[in-house]
Amino acid sequence: MNRTLAALAALSLVSVSTVAQGQAPSLESQADAALKGDTHAWDFVEGITTEVGPRQAGTEAEARARAWATAWLTAKGFANVADEPFMMDTWVPGDIARARVTAPFAQDLVVLPLGDSAATAAGGIEGEVVFFRTVDDLRAAPAGSLKGKIAYISHQMRPAQDGSHYGFAGPVRWVGAGIAASKGAVATVIKSVGTDHHRNPHTGGTSFPEGVAPIPAGALSLPDAENLERMFDRAGGRPITLKLELNPRQIGQTQSGNVVGEIVGSNPSLPPVLLACHIDSWWNAPGAFDDGAGCAIIAAAALNVARSGQPLRTIRVLMAGAEEVGLHGSVAYSKAHIDEAIAVGLESDFGADRIWRFDSNFLEANPALHRRIAASVARFGVSTSREAAGGGADLNIVRDQKGALIDLQQDGTRYFDLHHTPDDTLDKIDIAQLRQNVAVWTQVVGILADESTSIQTGGPIPSAPAIMQRQ
């Protein structure tokens, strides 16, 4: 534990579970107070970005982040704090990432590798670039037509409040390299899947189909991608050649882990409320928005609920490891805990801008609770809808149990300006919007944690998880 956390521990002498019900402020006033002046969330996200920074899964940096979070949760008075380890295959980006147009115009382009990219030969590879305006155009290219070529794949992603353009443009990154490789391409570069105009590429995972050998796969920053496209306009049909050098590599199995902690309920035999986020980030991203803020919000909400009196149910925070690189933490957590019923799962993993909508997957099965929660957060500017909540990436356990899920939808307009880039830094967090998140989470989690009937149905609490009952 470092000095900062020791100091925090000293401040936490009054454990979070010791506030007696009678003396405590109401849940509503606690949520209102969070809106005005929550300090827990900022302390977490400022701390982890300042003292740790980028923390790629399976590396020593993520291990430091897990130790930091474990110490923070302990210092804040969480119970049953643990770092539950698991093993995973780990890819690292290397330290060379260069791209240069060599003809007909000479210019360096800013590039970073995508997760699971292969390396180029030392010194780089050079090839003619074939321009695809969309991933569908790439899909339509004839078999073998990219032999010896470098595929460049573009898109027209735009900012969207609900983030839905990630689904629109994301396949460029998710499957573009694999499709290009299957048609003979020696490498792929994509326009970063993002919405900003800074010279910082957006990385993220890519994948290759069974039987297709990985090829070098990079992301250009959006200004560089647009420059490359203008070169095609100005080249008048002359071939554009690119030299690309990347040296990522697979390093085999390494350890990651899931950090957990609890506010213990007065009836610990009831299924807990599970609040999830992820602790890892990509190597290039300090992870303020993705997902330091999410961990900050869920932990702050748990602490604020506890300050309004011990809840009926246990509130468990899950700061999952290795989300970015393939949801390994979510899978490992579900595997390890599938027999422990979860009452309801909620995740924060979409930045720190304001929550604007509450969705659940129990509107039809438990309409009274859905409406009560919706009414409770209206004062924070949060509406509701008939969309069924699907839960965040780290809630595999709840999906595997076919359990109750809530999505507290955040404004994602700025999210893909920062996602998976070096620009994902603390200064991007608007503390007023961060506090609105904490206030909404405090209100919602407080209601859920004091619910004595089944959240999913409004009926009696089932004696075992749904997944077990169905067996």
Next chain:
Amino acid sequence: MNRTLAALAALSLVSVSTVAQGQAPSLESQADAALKGDTHAWDFVEGITTEVGPRQAGTEAEARARAWATAWLTAKGFANVADEPFMMDTWVPGDIARARVTAPFAQDLVVLPLGDSAATAAGGIEGEVVFFRTVDDLRAAPAGSLKGKIAYISHQMRPAQDGSHYGFAGPVRWVGAGIAASKGAVATVIKSVGTDHHRNPHTGGTSFPEGVAPIPAGALSLPDAENLERMFDRAGGRPITLKLELNPRQIGQTQSGNVVGEIVGSNPSLPPVLLACHIDSWWNAPGAFDDGAGCAIIAAAALNVARSGQPLRTIRVLMAGAEEVGLHGSVAYSKAHIDEAIAVGLESDFGADRIWRFDSNFLEANPALHRRIAASVARFGVSTSREAAGGGADLNIVRDQKGALIDLQQDGTRYFDLHHTPDDTLDKIDIAQLRQNVAVWTQVVGILADESTSIQTGGPIPSAPAIMQRQ
């Protein structure tokens, strides 16, 4: 000449000087047309950023940029196009720029060298960081107090429409490293002199006093600088150590040059109107705002004036080389041409956002002309003031001649978000504001070029430059 420029040349068969006075649109309508739809300026800045990009003075990239500009001016029909060479001392940045906080928290920081920085030893140097909140705090540090230390110098620069915070914060970069070196520091890192929050440091020149050996001097991006400052807050007095590795070097004398071209006036014996910009950029900056836009604006204005009929005076454009690294082009141009009287000088070198004020240095000596120009640009949202115009960096010749100067003040609110960074890319240019610049320049240059009396005094044209008359 490449194909693009060959195509442009084909489009320019009607030379700019062939429009007969009677058939030509009025100057006013030509300026109004520029506001609505000028294409020359965009063509220049899009072309040079796409086909050349970064172009540091004295390097092969600047030589390519000068050749590109020469070909563009020729294709557009300018007369007397030339690239006037001069020699200069050249510093290059190298290819290693790494900074890592090693204790008490481990984290990489994004750094770039400042112009004229020394190199570190191979493998880097490590030292305790001493934090100075202002350059005045650094000045106040006792002699010898930085022995073996790395100085970190901060500032509180804010965006300002008139760009005046560059003067407020600029000394951190201009003299910080030299002061630190004189007090024994082994290296300096500064908070970038800029106003954005992206992970792209702002480079720029630094300097060392006579007798003080240069030390390694880097700029951190603003988010990294703020992170370093937060580390001081969180370190509780523990020393913060930084490892820095930079490998810039001086490569001796290389060639740069000044690109010039003219719209020849009907009375070429009258002193010309000189329009200046600079063709070079820092190695890390594609130079859209600084100063591709400036060259685009002046060249477009000259072309638009010519389309309204042959002017009385010659209009000369000067795209100076080697501005960034010490105004070498401006100095060389004045030295070579000091005996040729210049009627008036104007420079565009502050981005591409709208012009909001017209200043001259002849308000008292030639108030009628000052007022006529001010009235002519009011319709474009341009006011005037009693501030005396000082002229841009590349107008040394006019200052040396004690001649007439005009400043067309641009909105600099965004300028120091981009200045000397990789983010200085084409997408930052708002074409509507770029066109307002061209419109204002067209109007002003058109008036100046048809002025038959002395611009400086309203009296007879002097027979020799002021500097010659005084001898």
